[in-house]
Amino acid sequence: xxxxxxxGSSGSKGQKQKDKKKKAAKDSSVIEENFMQEDEGIDWxxxxxxxxxxxxxxxxxxxxxxxxxxxxxxxxxxxxAKKKTETKDKVxxxxxxxxxxxxxxxxxxxxxxxxxxxxxxxxxSFDILKDSLGDxxxxxxxxxxxxxxxxxxxxxxxxxxxxxxxxLVALKQSGEDKASDSDSEDELYDExxxxxxxxxILIKHTGGVNRIRCAPLxxxxxxxxxxxxxxxxxIWDITKHSITIDAPAGxxxxxxxxxxxxxxxxxxxxxxxxxxxxxxxxxxxxATGDCRKNIHLWNPKQDGSWHVDQRPFTGHTASVEDIQWSxxxxxxxxxxxxxxxxxxxxxxAVPSKACMIxxxxxxxxxxxxxxxxxxxxxxxGGDDGVLKIWDLRMFKDGTTSAxxxxxxAPVTSVEWHPSDSTVLASAGEDNQVVxxxxxxxxxxxxxxxxxxESDEPDVAPQLLFIHQGQTExxxxxxHPQIPGVLISTAxxxxxxxxxxxV
Numbered sequence: 001x002x003x004x005x006x007x008g009s010s011g012s013k014g015q016k017q018k019d020k021k022k023k024a025a026k027d028s029s030v031i032e033e034n035f036m037q038e039d040e041g042i043d044w045x046x047x048x049x050x051x052x053x054x055x056x057x058x059x060x061x062x063x064x065x066x067x068x069x070x071x072x073x074x075x076x077x078x079x080x081a082k083k084k085t086e087t088k089d090k091v092x093x094x095x096x097x098x099x100x101x102x103x104x105x106x107x108x109x110x111x112x113x114x115x116x117x118x119x120x121x122x123x124x125s126f127d128i129l130k131d132s133l134g135d136x137x138x139x140x141x142x143x144x145x146x147x148x149x150x151x152x153x154x155x156x157x158x159x160x161x162x163x164x165x166x167x168l169v170a171l172k173q174s175g176e177d178k179a180s181d182s183d184s185e186d187e188l189y190d191e192x193x194x195x196x197x198x199x200x201i202l203i204k205h206t207g208g209v210n211r212i213r214c215a216p217l218x219x220x221x222x223x224x225x226x227x228x229x230x231x232x233x234x235i236w237d238i239t240k241h242s243i244t245i246d247a248p249a250g251x252x253x254x255x256x257x258x259x260x261x262x263x264x265x266x267x268x269x270x271x272x273x274x275x276x277x278x279x280x281x282x283x284x285x286x287a288t289g290d291c292r293k294n295i296h297l298w299n300p301k302q303d304g305s306w307h308v309d310q311r312p313f314t315g316h317t318a319s320v321e322d323i324q325w326s327x328x329x330x331x332x333x334x335x336x337x338x339x340x341x342x343x344x345x346x347x348x349a350v351p352s353k354a355c356m357i358x359x360x361x362x363x364x365x366x367x368x369x370x371x372x373x374x375x376x377x378x379x380x381g382g383d384d385g386v387l388k389i390w391d392l393r394m395f396k397d398g399t400t401s402a403x404x405x406x407x408x409a410p411v412t413s414v415e416w417h418p419s420d421s422t423v424l425a426s427a428g429e430d431n432q433v434v435x436x437x438x439x440x441x442x443x444x445x446x447x448x449x450x451x452x453e454s455d456e457p458d459v460a461p462q463l464l465f466i467h468q469g470q471t472e473x474x475x476x477x478x479h480p481q482i483p484g485v486l487i488s489t490a491x492x493x494x495x496x497x498x499x500x501x502v
């Protein structure tokens with residue numbers, strides 16, 4: 001094959017059903033291992049999955065937010081380095097029956113980097129903060145900045161969480177022998193004097209955070225928008241906190257959430273929602289969609305606030321699940337809905353007449369969409385577990401360019417690779433994070449090499465990699481400045497990894 005297809009052993013929809021979101025928050029509060037505070041150092045667990053601290057907490061307040069960063073395994077799944085064996089290794093595909101003697105094991109050779117992060121309470125939505133450390137970073141150890149929102153059962157204990165992750169090391173990829181069960185996790189990593197660590201700052205947030213997104217195009221400001229399950233959309237200025245978290249001396253303040261008001265709030269939706277996207281072309285412009293089928297447009301004002309048009313963009317007949325601005329036309333955005341459709345809008349028209357194209361896209365709810373930054377394509381994922389690729393030049397006809405039925409449960413997240421126009425990632429309620437490459441074609445059997453079709457797993461040739469080990473995966477994002485690094489969040493934590501396939 002043109003690219004190696006791999007299954008990683010480390011690996012739901014929250015958009016519409018509030019009870020599911022609450023269940024995820026409740027389940028994630030029972031965590032096998034929690035970790036020490038940043039100023040005490042971060043605990044690394046060995047590959048056996050044992051930890052010195054087995055405490056758990058669903059409360060974001062108290063003395064500190066429990067936080068931890070691990071390498072080489074998920075916080076919920078016990079993994080072992082693969083043993084040498086005389087039997088032939090087999091690629092496991094989700095849904096296959098396992099024999100009594102079979103065991104899923106973590107395969108280090110499938111990953112260039114893998115870390116698992118436990119942020120204490122469940123953070124089912126997150127975004128990546130672009131930084132000044134440079135683009136196309138490939139040298140390890142790596143650093144990155146994330147912002148996430150928590151979903152605690154107690155509205156008063158939720159927070160916006162700013163995180164700085166340091167010293168993310170690479171897995172060894174040389175020709176060493178594979179580690180045995182007795183090998184420690186450190187032996188899977190390059191020998192460095194320091195181990196990974198995380199700093200965090202918490203800002204109190206009223207209600208659970210349904211979705212959080214960072215504003216682009218602001219060189220001297222750090223703004224994030226949050227959709228609260230109370231029905232209010234907030235904008236937060238985290239500029240000073242991003243400076244504090246970079247302080248060389250580290251965080252000296254308490255880890256209790258900071259109580260400060262948002263920069264701006266809008267309660268005009270009157271119901272909660274999930275759809276939200278900042279324009280990549282117009283500074284400070286935002287679109288938000290709610291569960292009552294309405295979309296509102298936000299335009300920045302010179303005084304630092306926003307004008308939110310009280311006239312909603314109407315056309316959908318059910319909950320708006322996701323919004324994506326065009327990367328090329330500053331007046332155009334797309335939306336998807338429980339009404340099974342994807343719609344293209346032009347904000348130059350009055351809101352009641354701004355819907356220019358409507359296509360019935362799936363046989364059930366359309367949960368997520370992503371607009372390709374390099375080519376005129378949109379990918380969509382639905383409750384039917386199907387991924388569909390749409391060429392916008394043929395979108396009006398309802399014609400798809402490709403259809404993939406791999407996920408066995410609703411698709412919860414999709415995102416195109418930021419610099420490779422044929423690569424994308426998807427995640428679903430089936431606890432899978434999948435990497436795809438549309439440029440890959442099916443290989444023909446080569447008799448001289450002794451290959452045949454039965455040697456290949458029964459999946460689409462475009463499927464490159466399946467990452468597992470997380471439960472109720474909600475969002476997945478490519479890091480825009482670190483090639484190939486993918487980050488996924490789920491009920492049991494956040495995974496940060498790079499595979500050998502991308």
